[in-house]
Amino acid sequence: MGTAERKAKEKEELKALILGAAKKLFAEKGIEETTIRSIAKEIEYSVGTVYVYYKDKTEILHDLHQQGFAQLGGEFRALFHVSDPMERLKALGRIYMRFALENTQMYDLMFNMKAPMDFIKANEEHHWKEGNATFDALRKTVQECMDHGYFKGHQLEPLSFAIWGSVHGMCSLYIRDRVKAATGQEPDPLMNEAYEDLMLMFSKK
Amino acid sequence: MGTAERKAKEKEELKALILGAAKKLFAEKGIEETTIRSIAKEIEYSVGTVYVYYKDKTEILHDLHQQGFAQLGGEFRALFHVSDPMERLKALGRIYMRFALENTQMYDLMFNMKAPMDFIKANEEHHWKEGNATFDALRKTVQECMDHGYFKGHQLEPLSFAIWGSVHGMCSLYIRDRVKAATGQEPDPLMNEAYEDLMLMFSKK
DNA sequence: AAACATAATGAACAGTGTTCATAAAATCAA
DNA sequence: TTGATTTTATGAACACTGTTCATTATGTTT
16 A cells, blocks of 8 residues: 555654754753753654654663664774774774764763663663674674684683773763863873773783 | 850751761662652751752762762772782772672762762862872872883873773673673673773783 | 841742643545 | 545643742740
């Protein structure tokens, strides 16, 4: 049936319109200022309409969080042409860090906020697909590093987590304004130097 | 004047009562559920009274955040009898991690939430006293480690930040429920193993 | 006892996410 | 085309939040 098909498409379009408005406001103003009413106003629909297409605010945030992972995942995949695993590991970290610093709100949503995980739990999807895929990219690279003689005496799983945590921690402190406040130094250069320090330790055979 | 003195003391007591109730509710239910009304109810005062003693919710959260640092700082100071700097560094990290896992809400407030930093900024105190003091404990220990031949080729400041970030990152991912969701493993053992992995790398001369 | 100062109150305001009976629009059936 | 039916959009209303402030109650001083 042609009409049903078209209607389904229109529904998808309006849903995407809502998500786009949410994304824009979210990136600009952050989560606090991104209210359902402001989203509705942005696309010139009523408040109720948003709730026709999204049952929750958390569902919107979850979709946004997925978009973020799609982007980061794409940037990760583009790095798999780097054959030297340690080089790739360093590049993965750099991309991750750049993504965090350039999309602070989005990064926050993906790795710090409760909402997306709450949504995932509430919908019985006890697999965090996006997170797993991203973590897999790291794990595979770490495994290859080990095959090349790096990280002797370490275990793949905890080591991968430790590496993820290390880079995430610096980004997280950056985003929450703890870096300058605690060190008294300018955040951006310090982040770079700290990252070099980390990689120096990681790449010691 | 004796009466004035007593009244001042009473004021302090009521303020402490409010903070205590806030702390209790906060540790139990988290920040979302800790409303001004629930605090007032807990101590059997009216909503308005809370605002007599605290101008803001952020001021309450800032005081709470300070209490957290007082506790963590105390536990840190107790470690300065450990003379071997690398041993002390490892112990600092363990204490930090234990604090995070046992006081998730408080840790979150101290290192992840916006409110306390917003309050500090709003009050022109562009020094994060608590954070600085805590970071100093780490920096001093790292410096001593370097004096003992560790961390060759590293710079004190970025390295200290990298170490802080590393441990913080793992704790942060734990608290925000990303660990099990991304790795599929039980968080607590994984955290311990990952910490060992980190320290193994840090302590390579 | 009266005048004054301090402290506690809770109704009211503006904002939030969310719901749902109603209205409008689109589709289908004749 | 016209009427019936289904689908979509609406915004007032609800329960909650942080916050304010005129009013009330309490305590102190003269």
